[in-house]
Amino acid sequence: MKVLVYVDYPFFGEHLAGGMQTTVRTLAASFLKRGLEITVLCPESDPRRMMRAPGLEVWPVLKEPAPQDVYPPDFLHNAQKIQQAAEGKDVIWSLAAFPVRMPQPIILSLNALCYWNDLASLFGLNWDHLIVPSDYVARIVDAWLRERSWFKASPSRSILPVPLDPIFYRHKDTSRLRRRLALNDKSRYLLFPHRPEPLKGHALALRVLQEVRRRDPRFHLLIPRQPLAKRADIPAEAEFIRQVMGEAARLRLRSHVTFHPRIAIERSEKPQKRRSPSRDVCYRDFV
Secondary structure, eight states, rough: EEEEESSSSBSSSSSSSSHHHHHHHHHHHHHHHHTEEEEEEEEEEGGBBBBTTEEEEEEEEOOOOSSOOHHHHHHHHHHHHHHHTTTTEEEESSSSOOOOSSSOEEEEEEOSSSSHHHHHHHHOOOEEEEEEHHHHHHHHHHHHHOOOOTTTSSOEEEEOOOOOGGGSSSSSOOOHHHHHHTTOSSOOEOOOOOSSTTTTOOOOHHHHHHHHHHHHHTTEEEOOOSSSSSSSGHHHHHHHHHHHHHHHHTTTOOOEEEOOOOOOOSSSSOOOOOOOSSSSOOOTOOO
């Protein structure tokens, strides 16, 4: 079977931007092992960073729309690239609002109910089968769509929980991570696993750090920097980092907060079996 995967973010092999990207990469690798042929269509980005595997072809050719500027030639360019990439494919798997009507069945993965892009992909109705992560989401979607006269039939959908990638299992050897982030044995660390975006909880993390340091001054907060993701996100996330560090300075915590480089995925080591919690919390493969 030949599958066209449509995503609205760079399909990098090792340096990903968040949970959805890691999930899609995990599923794509599983599909390849089952013998499927996959073509991924994604925005223009560094082709040297693209995921590579037998049976996989990545086309980083889409124009990424700017958040405030509408440029019609970009939409036409993307439509033409979609039609070109879809030739000879059996099915289309979309992770965003699919902008072109196609003869092949379109499977839409709905990952959230709180973002504009996800709702646009759902209510755009350009899909034949819907995949949701839980029964809770399925009930909400059924209620939304069943009540609308423009969608009389109950939507065709499946409930597939999000898989846990093996990279997130605990690893025994933390030495490489400690060197990478300049960790020392005298400090204790709080790990904050969100990209720099408003409403992700950075302000709360600073307050938690402030509180725990009153009891133990060895605590230090580690936050990942902005990932290699959509170009439109880069300046906004850089500005948000400056805001967070400004607030840390106001709370007299600046020297106890580090925005660290993101850790690339590495699969050379087999994940260790689960062990009882230890003093070292390893997130070597955190992305």
